Amino acid sequence: MITLETLCLNLPEVTSADIQSWIQNQWLKPEKKEDNYLFYEIDEARARLILDLRDNLGISEDAMSLVLNLIDQLYTTRRQMKYLCEVISTDHYPDSRQKLRQLMDEFIINGL
Template identity: 45%
Template sequence: MITIEMLCVRLQRVSAAELEGWIERAWIRPEGAPGHYLFEPIDEARARLILELRDDLHINEEALPVVLSLLDQVYAARRHMRRVRDAIEAHADNGLAEQLRQLLQEEQR
């Protein structure tokens, strides 16, 4: 875990005040309280994503919550699909996997 100051050093393109604004908007959810935030690697990755969206892709501040929400939904769907895949693979011997494959192939047509 790292402090807000260390995160600013690592990111180079964001101030502590900006990061605190992102925390207030719940774009980043570090542990701790104001003045004592601790950031996990996932928080740093999220901050890098926000910077990329803002600076490289020129997504404005008003659109960022929508884009972040949609990305969160995509990541959640991917996690759910991995769980479904794992459950299917665990029961592959009973024919369930083959039935689901057929249903998915029909859906793609």
């Protein structure tokens, strides 16, 4: 874990005020200990993503929340698909496989 100061040193393109704003907007969700923020590696990666979206792709502050939300949904779906592929390809989850088969049958029968 790193502090706000270290994060700013690792990302010279941002200021402490930028990071504070990102925290207020809930784009970053560091751990708070007393009066200090502590950031994980994933927080630094997300800060880099925010920088890339802002500086290289021109995403405005108004649109950033929407873009980050969509990216979060995409990654959630990706994790779910990975789990689904694991369930389908192994026998380690017999209950889940049965439920999946039932859902697939309903999908086919109802033409969803």
